[in-house]
Amino acid sequence: MQFSPIGHTIISLPSIDSTNNYAANLLNETNVLNGTVIMAKNQTKGRGQRGNIWEVNPDENLTFSIVLNDLKLKLNHQFLISIWVSISVSHFLKENLFIENVIKWPNDILVNNQKICGVLIENSVRGDNISNSIVGVGLNVNQQVFSDGYSATSVKNIKGNSIDIKQILESLLIYLNRYYPLLKSTNNELLFEKYYECLLGYKKNINLKEEGVVFKGEVVSVAPTGIISIKKEDGETKDYSFKQISFIL
Ligand code: BTN
Numbered sequence: 001m002q003f004s005p006i007g008h009t010i011i012s013l014p015s016i017d018s019t020n021n022y023a024a025n026l027l028n029e030t031n032v033l034n035g036t037v038i039m040a041k042n043q044t045k046g047r048g049q050r051g052n053i054w055e056v057n058p059d060e061n062l063t064f065s066i067v068l069n070d071l072k073l074k075l076n077h078q079f080l081i082s083i084w085v086s087i088s089v090s091h092f093l094k095e096n097l098f099i100e101n102v103i104k105w106p107n108d109i110l111v112n113n114q115k116i117c118g119v120l121i122e123n124s125v126r127g128d129n130i131s132n133s134i135v136g137v138g139l140n141v142n143q144q145v146f147s148d149g150y151s152a153t154s155v156k157n158i159k160g161n162s163i164d165i166k167q168i169l170e171s172l173l174i175y176l177n178r179y180y181p182l183l184k185s186t187n188n189e190l191l192f193e194k195y196y197e198c199l200l201g202y203k204k205n206i207n208l209k210e211e212g213v214v215f216k217g218e219v220v221s222v223a224p225t226g227i228i229s230i231k232k233e234d235g236e237t238k239d240y241s242f243k244q245i246s247f248i249l
Pocket of ligand 1: 017018019020021043045046047048049050052054062063064065108117118119120136137138
């Protein structure tokens with residue numbers, strides 16, 4: 001039988017501040033096997049992108065982190081990790097649960113313009129290489145009501161029934177393992193091909209916002225650094241890093 005590196009070991013916790021924090025502490029204290037997964041039923045201080053908090057109901061959602069420490073990735077290729085996890089989640093939702101979705105750059109997964117999954121990747125760097133990466137995933141599963149002003153949805157809101165969270169993790173791991181060889185490959189063409197297939201606004205006009213100004217443009221490409229290239233309606237192409245541009249849904 002083929003070895004599946006992602007999730008060969010699953011540490012299951014009832015409650016923790018953040019699975020990303022737990023993974024970071026574990027890496028400090030001991031040798032962690034590549035692909036170890038830490039999942040928690042409840043996070044008391046879940047963290048999101050840009051220093052935000054990731055606050056979801058206990059016991060109702062999938063929150064886990066994957067430790068990767070066998071990647072031979074240069075820091076300027078860090079976005080490949082993001083692509084790997086987002087295409088895995090996107091294909092899992094589409095093919096396993098029949099939920100249509102898109103990836104909003106950099107790595108949010110949206111269903112009907114509402115967020116169903118967020119990803120927080122924290123890398124440790126040695127020289128210009130990534131020595132290890134903690135890939136935190138928050139997938140909304142059985143929660144039905146979200147905080148005001150937060151446009152989110154869940155598997156239950158779409159499918160109508162509750163789903164076992166452990167079962168969701170097991171199925172998602174199949175997809176993470178399926179696409180892992182693409183992340184490990186020295187040729188990242190296929191990884192990008194898969195990303196573009198799922199990416200919101202790829203070669204399609206969408207509304208974007210830069211410094212408060214809304215304009216129309218389309219995604220031309222995304223670099224392995226994560227920098228996105230946008231072609232504006234007037235024909236100008238401009239590169240943006242995180243925080244410099246947002247998508248208007
Ligand atoms: C985002 O802001 O979209 C990213 C959310 C990431 C949440 C997950 S839940 C598991 C892991 N542990 C954390 O504290 N955050 C990530």
